[in-house]
Amino acid sequence: MKVLEAQPKLVEQVYEAILEEISTGRLSPGERVIQEQLAKELGVSRQPVQQSLLLLRNQGVLQDAPGRGLQVAPLDIDYVRNMYDMRAVLEGLACRLAAENQAKAAKARGPALIRAGKKAVESGSVSGMIAADMAFHNMIYELSGNPLIAPTMESHWTSARRVMGEVLLLDDQPRNVWSQHEAILEAIGNGDGAKAESLARTHISEAAAFMIDKLRELQAAQTAEPAAAPRLKR
Numbered sequence: 001m002k003v004l005e006a007q008p009k010l011v012e013q014v015y016e017a018i019l020e021e022i023s024t025g026r027l028s029p030g031e032r033v034i035q036e037q038l039a040k041e042l043g044v045s046r047q048p049v050q051q052s053l054l055l056l057r058n059q060g061v062l063q064d065a066p067g068r069g070l071q072v073a074p075l076d077i078d079y080v081r082n083m084y085d086m087r088a089v090l091e092g093l094a095c096r097l098a099a100e101n102q103a104k105a106a107k108a109r110g111p112a113l114i115r116a117g118k119k120a121v122e123s124g125s126v127s128g129m130i131a132a133d134m135a136f137h138n139m140i141y142e143l144s145g146n147p148l149i150a151p152t153m154e155s156h157w158t159s160a161r162r163v164m165g166e167v168l169l170l171d172d173q174p175r176n177v178w179s180q181h182e183a184i185l186e187a188i189g190n191g192d193g194a195k196a197e198s199l200a201r202t203h204i205s206e207a208a209a210f211m212i213d214k215l216r217e218l219q220a221a222q223t224a225e226p227a228a229a230p231r232l233k234r
Contacts, residue, residue, distance in 0.1 A: 023165035084208030
């Protein structure tokens with residue numbers, strides 16, 4: 001029976017690899033996604049690629065291309081705003097529960113993640129910054145003790161990774177979120193659930209405003225002069 005585990009794990013790996021290509025700008029909005037090419041680059045058969053592309057299409061990351069095939073879907077600003085509204089509520093809840101239930105564990109585990117996040121910003125690696133941000137928030141979901149938060153947030157992170165990638169690729173001075181993360185961690189470590197929740201909601205709301213403004217600028221530039229939209233980082 002365990003032999004069957006290989007295929008789902010392979011599909012998950014292929015899915016993550018394709019999403020990484022999109023989130024870090026190597027596959028841009030409007031760019032066609034060629035199944036055979038991806039299979040060759042990843043060293044896998046077409047089946048796990050096909051399944052991964054179907055998942056990404058169902059999640060709105062890919063869309064039908066003119067004629068046939070798939071292409072990377074553009075980010076929809078209204079969807080992004082709604083996604084961040086949901087995140088503000090759930091992140092606030094997770095932080096409050098973590099403070100109430102696992103303050104000591106947050107103090108023990110959090111500082112290393114803060115250091116890793118700051119190091120990623122210093123390196124300028126878009127994929128590193130996204131991974132560090134996800135690791136910090138995933139720790140909080142785990143410490144919340146509510147097993148529904150992490151799987152609920154998983155679908156939101158699919159879009160959040162894309163938004164972060166689009167913005168960080170263009171921003172010479174990435175917004176430093178880690179001072180806010182430090183403040184949230186301190187509140188959780190002190191067992192102050194109300195403060196942790198408030199700080200988390202503010203953090204996500206400010207992130208939403210920043211990201212949406214940057215996306216508007218990017219999309220306006222692409223509409224006015226598509227060929228001139230820069231890609232600064234990887």
